[in-house]
Amino acid sequence: MQKQETLTKNQKIILDLIEKSDQPLKAYSILFDVKKKGINAPLQVYRALNKLVKIGKIHKIESRNAFIACKNSKCQIAKATVFSICESCEDVTEIHDHKLSEHLRDFKDNKGMKYNKYNLEFFGLCKKCI
C-alpha cells in the first residue's frame, strides 16, 4: 500500500476541483475558481499542484500545460503515465494498458540510463471527432 498522505487545506481545495472535472484544468483557471475560497496567488496554486503531482493524485499533461486527476489507485502510477489526447475537441483520457505498461517498464536503451519515470502522450481524433 502507498503511504496515505494527509493533504493540507489548499491542497484539498485544489484536488477537489480537479477531481470534479473529468478534463484537464489549467493553473490560472484553477486560480480563478478557487479565489472564492481564499486562494489568491498563482504560487499558492502551483505549490499545491506540484505536491499533488508528486504524490500521484493528479498528472500534468505536458503538451497542454494542464492537470488532470488520476483515477487509478495503484502505486507508482505517477511515474508511468499514458494519455490519449484528441486534437480536435481536446478530450484527454488516461490509458491503463497492461501490455503497453510492460513494454515501457521493461524498455532499456543502449546507453545504460536508469529510468524511474515515463510519460507517453498519444494524439489523434476521438470517436466523436473522426
Next chain:
Amino acid sequence: MQKQETLTKNQKIILDLIEKSDQPLKAYSILFDVKKKGINAPLQVYRALNKLVKIGKIHKIESRNAFIACKNSKCQIAKATVFSICESCEDVTEIHDHKLSEHLRDFKDNKGMKYNKYNLEFFGLCKKCI
C-alpha cells in the same frame, strides 16, 4: 521519399543553430543567439520553430519547453518521438528503438480513437549521473 522542403532565411538560421547544439535549446535562448543575424522578436523565432517542428526537422521536448534537432532522416519521425531525459544533467537523447516503435505504432485503445502521433519521454539518470 518525403517532400523536400525549401526553408526560408529565418528558418535556416534557426535550424542551423539548433543542429549545432546536441542538446535542446529554449526559444528565448535561440532569440538571444540570432539577434546578431537580424531576428529581433520572439514571434520570428516561434514561427520558424513551429514550421521546423511541423516538417520534422526539430522536435519539441514538451516537459522542458525546448527544441532539439532530429538526426533521423526517416519519414514520419516527427509523428513518433521517444526521448530519454536525465533529471540531473538534463541531457536529452532521441531514442529509435524498432521494437518499441512497433508496440507504440500498433497500440489500440478501447475507445475507437484514431492516433496519428505520439510523444514518449523517459526520465531518469544517465550513466554519468548515476
Next chain:
DNA sequence: TAACACTGTGTAATAATATAACATATTTAA
C-alpha cells in the same frame, strides 16, 4: 494580366505559464 490564395516577414503589444524572494506559521521528529 489581374485577382486570389497562401505563406512568410517585421513590429508592437500582450497573454499565459511559472518561479524567486521574503517573512512567518505549523507539523514532525529527534
Next chain:
DNA sequence: TTAAATATGTTATATTATTACACAGTGTTA
C-alpha cells in the same frame, strides 16, 4: 523542546507563447 521539514501568504518578476496589424513574395488560375 529544539531543530528540521513543510506549508502559508504576499509581492514582484521571470519565462514562455500568442494576438493583431501592415505588408511582401510566390504560385495558381481565371
